[in-house]
Amino acid sequence: MSAERPVRAPGRWAVLAALAVLAVVMSSPFLIVTLNAFKSPAEYSSGGPLSLPKGLYLDGIIDFWNRVDFGEKLWNSLLISGAVAIGAVVLSVLNAYALGIGRVRGRLWILVLFLVANTLPQESLVYPLYYLSKEVGLYDSKLAVILIFTVIQAAFGTYLLSSVLGQFPREILEAASIDGAGKWRALSRIVVPISRPTLSVLLIFFFIWTWNEFFLPLIFLISNDNQTVPVALGVLQGEKMMDATMSSASALLGIVPAVAFFLIFQRTLTRGVTVGAIK
């Protein structure tokens, strides 16, 4: 195989070099955070953010873990993001089945509405959502955040899936209906299995997006035992003081789960993207 390998053109080397530079630039914040997470506050103060730590200083991470009870925050984030990801995918599939395959009357306008809803800044939603959740007694509960994000993510999911399902081969559905499959059966036995790669990509994106949400959880999760990981990280930012080393430690703890999740599902992700590309 190596004998057949074509000689690399200079252009490809340039692309490789550019990618390498990009990789360094992209990963440098992560590296700096990691560097400072293992530094003692005294080392940080005397050497600045770019100096190398003299030893492995784990107190910052351990103290932060205990201070915010990080295990509980992880569980909260996992619960909320997981519920939202699954709920939003189910909702998107149902909506998109009706809009993309069912061809509901006025579907274009419904899609435009979803798109507009998707572009609304969260800041403008805060007060209405605050009053609504207070009315129904869901203020300061995880359920409120799950409901809100399920709807927000499903708005995007519906928009995307509707256009995907709009291209769904009609012949397969017609064949199924001749064989006596009803609408439910067509959805569960044909549409969902065939579009599974797309659905997995949506699931992963919804999970990571919800995981990283900060603003609405900050507003709605008041009690510390309801808080998610990004909100817990905010505890370290004082009024005039910031603890740079502990902030780095917390940032490291905060990104590790999302990175781990990404790495685990990375294969699904690439597969889903390529499937879409071939079609």
Next chain:
Amino acid sequence: MLKIGRTAAAAVLAASALVLAACGGSGDPGGGSSSGPRTLTLWHYEGADSAMGKAWAQAIKEFETSHPGVTVKFEEKGFEQIQKTAGMVLNSDEAPDVMEYNKGNATAGLLSKQGLLTDLSDEAAKRGWDKLLSPSLQTTARYDDRGIMGSGKWFGIPNYAEYVMVYYNKDAFKKQGIEVPTTFDEFTAALDTFAKAGITPIATGGAEYPAQQIMYLLALSKADRAWVDGFQQYKGKVDFHGPEFTYGAQTFADWVKKGYISKDSAGIKAEDMGVSFIGGKFPIMISGSWWYGRFQEQIKDFDWGSFLWPGGAMAPGSSGNLWVVPEKAKNKDLAYDFIDITMNKDIQNLLGNSGGLPVAADPGAITDPKSKELVENFNKLSSQDGLAFYPDWPAPGYYDVLVAGVQELINGSKTPEQVLDEIAGPYDDNLADIGN
């Protein structure tokens, strides 16, 4: 690239496994188990290692001892979360019984105007808090019907104080043969000696609060109490082209020109300023007492000290943040008891010995020599009625106006007169808004 990602991830996973192992035994600090029928919910946003964090942790212990059957449910909050959500939380049933909140018109004043805070006037008189707090500290505790500080009902109780001082590197002073300056002339002479030796003397940060506080300090050296009341509490008109601000802006610009303040400092943040002083890169830093505890802990390589601003009798400073009791709190009586404990001598002394600035400590009980210096200087400033609050207080959003103005002074992109015009505008707009 993928390979690099994997190795990094493996390292991270290994590290997090270590952490997991190390933290296996962490319990629930929230105290969910209810040993009695009542719970006091308490929120604050001071770090556990700060002077306030230590003193208040002790106060919680004392409260639980003196109130058997009551559990304290303490939740440490982020500053930003409280700032963003206080109005909404206090208007709901999730309001805590007692919480720390920022002093000032735009924060505690606003909430008091909206009826979200409990009037503490009766308790303050009954429990003698009004006697413990000096008049300038009371300014930030009391708000009138418009939510403007300085008079009216008590809506908060400050537990600590803060002021801006001059931190100096004793070793660097000795090296240049400079004595601690006691007058403004001696101070500028010291700055000059450093500048001539090729050292930029003053560490500051133009991107955040430090630089504007230096300009305000300079303005204060030509001001009196009536001017401060005029500027901060809208009692009388402030002329931005009067001698005070003109001197402040002009001198600040001169200091940049003479090299006392670095031209690069326009983009420096407060944290970087502090780190550069701790690292011994500048001999002088003019900033607040909130650095004190950190310096005590982290400056190891040189001897340092602090002195009051030699340019005048006044300096930026005020009470610290307030204890407030939300109007919707369910256990107000317990909240009052807790505030009372934090005003006790032993809690206040602990606060003082931990590098904080207590409001009602016993001066003799502060044993740590550095902390003694801090408290004694504050008492001197306070007794000469020298707390002049902060320049960004008078108008909402004024902080950013001042940051921009002072940055222009540092960069030399505008003259002091132009900058003064620029910062006068939003101030006067605000006066019109509140109907003065």
